[in-house]
Amino acid sequence: MHELSIVMNIVDIAEEEAKRHRARAVSSIELDIGEMAGVEMDALDFAWESSVRNTVLEHAERIVHRIPGRARCLNCSLEYPIQEAFDPCPACGEVLVEHVQGKELKVKSLVLSDD
Ligand SMILES: [Zn+2]
Known part of the structure; x- marks a missing residue:
């Protein structure tokens, strides 16, 4: 499942950041997910539930x-x-277009906490 590897990647980023700043946990995380990024939100939720256990x-x-x-x-x-x-x-009906936005898939911000 594609969403599972996305979440695992996000967990890696968060663990890394927390370690670098000697924080014990993340209190909030902001994600940018484009509507054309090919991410199924239900699948992401499901993958999230099972992947974040025992992580920051x-x-x-x-x-x-x-x-x-x-x-x-x-x-x-x-x-x-x-x-x-x-x-x-x-x-004009042209099909050659440049995608300006909508394919984003990234961690926008993380708020670290010590408890
Ligand atoms: Zn046009």
Whole structure:
């Protein structure tokens, strides 16, 4: 499962940060997850439950920012929201577009705590 490896990667990042700052736990974690990042939120929740046990993230509050998809048309430069990776430009119908946002998958911030 793809989401499991994503969560394990997030746990690694959090463990590393906590160790570096000699913190015992993470009180909250903010994630940026693009709507086109191919992440199934239900699967992510499920993977999260089983992966954070006995880690610094066990009691962390999780804040997820979903980043909506946006593309820029390579023909007329219009920027528009997209749901699917290959949604054509609504102005000129061009399918060659550049994805401006929506594929993010990263830890935005971590708040460490000592208890
Ligand atoms: Zn266009």
